[in-house]
Amino acid sequence: MNTTAAFAGLRCTDCGTTHDPAAAGRCPECGGLLDAVYDHDGDVEFSGHGLGRYAPLLPFRREALVSLEAGGTPLVAVPALADELGVAAAYVKDEGRNATGAFVDRGVALAVTAASEAGASDVALPTTGNGGQAAAAHAARAGLASHSFVPSRTPFVNKAMINVHGGDMTVVEGRYPDARAAFEDQGEDWYSLAPFENPYRHEGAKTLAYELAEAVDLDGAPDAVVHPTAHGTGAVGLHKGFRDLRKHNRVDAAPRLYAVQPEGCAPVVDAVEREAETVTAVEHPDTICGPLEVSEPTGGRQVLEALRASGGGAAAVSDDALLEGATDLAAGGLTMGATGGAAVAGARRLADRGAFDPDDIVVLVNPTTGNKEEDILRSHLMKQGI
Ligand SMILES: [Zn+2]
Incomplete structure (x- = not known):
């Protein structure tokens, strides 16, 4: 495999054994989740653009990456929201501008690279939708079949x-x-791209942290990042990414990470509020925001660890509040998805709770372009007679 000099393999987060980078799925010893580990110190140099820019801190060499130029998304200032939240500055990291219009492109690009490097012919995953779209596009780029x-x-x-x-x-x-049960029952020897069961999904999400740390507007890490959360690859990737950057002296401090979920499906928020170590499945999930309707996130423990270690937290928001968050920012010109609207509603909730300081710089992640969720945004306006 075209691995980088720094990449030391995949370590089980339960039993600690290290496994071959070609592994997909859980630890063969104990069934735990695997996580990429590295053996590197000192300064790192970034060059180029997209995910390849950060190859020194990724598992695969730049030339091996299956690339549709994911990453390099804009950071858009939203001064009116900063005023409303009572913070020094607020930005939207607009992940809707990725190759297939979603944040998941980052992790899927890396996971499909791993599949290609491992010699797989087919990749497969259960998905609420965006992950499947990203997988189909990246598999097509790599000449693999996707399911x-x-x-x-x-x-x-x-x-x-x-x-x-x-x-x-x-x-x-x-x-x-x-959908997940059907995926597990399919019985084929396909390379899994399922979040956390494929460790490269959250590894690709690390690049979000690297881009925030390099953003000229921010001058270092932001103080807080608010991220709509389904599987939690974003929160875990951000945490790992900022940990890398501190280790390599690229930033002095890491941001507080806040997960936002809809009230109808909030297993992470519920676990944070109960101070639990693991998430409990939501029995009857129900939210208008399909990408956030993941009732039992596989990497729940990792997500909770990331939030706790960052000093952040979590907030649940109603469907109406997240739709209002999206359409409010859309009225200011941003192509904000309903999923991203959860970050707006969550930031409002967190501000009410006193989670932000007046000198904070806050970044909200918009995981999906509004162009993919236009029907629920439009019907929200129509309900109000607009
Ligand atoms: Zn293990």
């Missing part, structure tokens, strides 16, 4: 684009756990 298992409620745009990119798709009646 997505999506719940029936997945938006039409995701289903259509999975097919348009040449991906195979199984639509499963029900919600994400039903």
Whole structure:
């Protein structure tokens, strides 16, 4: 495999044994989740653009990356929101401008690279939609077959684009756990791209931290990052990424990380509020925001550790509040998805709780372009007679 000099393999987060980088899935010894580890110190130099810019802190060499130029997304200042939140500055990291219009492109790009490097012919995953679209596009780029298992409620745009990119798709009646069960029952020897069961998904998400640390507007790390959370690859990736940057003396401090989930499906928020070590599955998840409807995140423990270690926390928001958050920022010109609206609503909730200081610089992550969620945004306005 075209691994970087620094990459030392995959370590089990439960039993601590180290495994071959070609492994996909859980620890063969104990069934725990694997995590990429590195053996490097001192200064690192970044050059180029996109994910490849950060290759010295990633598992695979720049020339090996399956690339549709994910990453390099803009950071957009939102002064009116900063005033409302009572903070020094607020920005939206607009992940909707990625290759397939979603944050998941970062992790999927790295996971498909790993599949390609491991000699896989087929990749597969259960997905609420955006991950499947990203997987179909990146697998197509790599010349691999992709198989997505999506719940029936997945938006039409995701289903259509999975097919348009040449991906195979199984639509499963029900919600994400039903799609996940169908994925687990498929019985094929396909390379898994499932979040956390494939350790490269959250590894690719680290690049979000690197870009924030390099953003000229920020002059170092922000004070807080508010991230809509489903599986939690964003929170875990941000935490790992800022830990790397501190180790290599690129930033003095890491931001507080805040996870936001809809009230109808908030297993991470619930665990934070109970000060629990692990998440408990939500029995009857129900939110208008499909990408955030993951009732039992596989990497729940890792997400909770990341939030706790950063000194951050979590907030749950109503469907109406997240739709209002998205349409408020859209009214100011941003192509904000309903999913990103959760970050706006969450930041408002956190500000009310006194989570921010007046001199804080706060970044809200918009994981998905509003162009993929236009129907629920429009119907929210229509309900108000607009
Ligand atoms: Zn293990």
